[in-house]
Amino acid sequence: MSTKILGIESTAHTAGVGIITSEGNILSNQRSVYIPEEGEGIHPREAANHHSEELPKLVKKALEEANLSPIDISLVSYARGPGLGPCLRTGATAARAFAYSNEIPLLGVNHCVAHLEIGLLEGANDPVLLYLSGANTQVIAYAAGRYRVFGETIDIGIGNGLDKFAREAGMGFPGGPKLEKIAEGDELIDLPYSVKGMDLAFSGLMTAAKQKLDSGYSLGKLAYSVQETAFAMSCEVSERALAHTGKTELVLGGGVACNSRLREMAMTMANERGVKCFVPERALCVDNGVMIAWLGHQMMNADYQITEEDNIVNQRYRTDMVEVTWR
């Protein structure tokens, strides 16, 4: 029997509500993004205030778009981490309120794992996930009962790095897409390329880019070079993970995976290597409620037993803490 699952996402900037059927049909994907003041970064409490105002509206909109009433929903799932504490608690509260008032089961899930699982909906079976977002930069793959982190940033997330450089260059949030727009030319300015095994580091790259900007290099050319360097590093570590694990599928996820140049580079790498590359549509790469709903469904479909702990938010809920019982 087809069931409908509602997912709530609120780990960082994005308040998202998604509804998906047990067959994987997306009925609604509502999002509202908190935009900080010009020249500032995310303020967790401000973001949480934004989410607490937006989430009830988004739930209503999603139900309307899907043409459902609350009693048609068989599971409410929400992202219990990793993320910013105030934002997570707001999402959890919204999820609880909706679930309890309509007597629907409630399940907290891992945000990073949701990014990977939504890639499986694209047709991948056992992929390496290159997960590039603001705070998270990880290369993830399944091994022995868990999604393991094979490589990750050892300092800042790639998106935060891009945003920071853009902010220092006078551009507002989100900086990544703005850098993509102004990137010009095909001339590479030399910047630090930092790969250690399957791990990456971005802070040196962004600092060097800022210094070059201050010393008079053109912003457009620097934006181009920053992208070329940071994305090549990301593709290299995912290729290393593919070589190391012997897997033959690559999935992209996270907000930075919306970048056209990154998508192009990842596909080139996959083609040269002879592996399949799955790139979810942009609305499913960024933070969204659909992926949260889908992961909740996958877990419950495999008779996952909800424990008390599943409904406590966890800011540091790492990818590899989740025991994968549904594969």
Place this chain on the structure above:
Amino acid sequence: MKFRGAEAIVETIEWNDQKVVSKTRNKRGYRHPVLEKKLVKERLRSESRIIERLISYGVNVPAIYSVDISNNCIIMEFIEGITLEKALRGNDFEKCLSKTAQLLSLIHSFNIVHGDPTTSNFMVNEDVYAIDFGLSTVSDDDEDRASDLRVFLESLDSHHSEISGRNIFLSHYSKWSSSAPVLESLKVLELRGRYNLMRG
């Protein structure tokens, strides 16, 4: 044998009547040509120099027979055996881990960091050999050494989760007289790398 690694094609070939390994760094189309050229040249050079240096100290690494800069190719000794990754699935994993720890500490003692010491970059026969110095650097920085340890432990955890190899490996690494600051660095690195939760 032919293996497509992350940055090079590694194959066994006949060369002057002997079985050798050729490692050719082929072009990565996704990378900017300037960056590509720079990285390939840097890595080829540093790899051959570092291997030469370790050979001269008598460390278990494959000997280099020839370096062809124009074709981005290194010809080196073929090491008989299986990868550590496979060896760790057998009964000898404790012995393998202790020898690997000794080998890595020896490499570190000569101011070389491997850069990518995953379990697929060690070969095991009656002894353990380190291969693939493509990301190696000359460094006596304890944090770089700790980073090596972390890459190794991570590949151990992600691939051999059924074995609690971490303690075995670190206890043998700590036999090296200069290991204390490296292990301190490792603690700091793992905290920074947000690994504190996983390792307790």
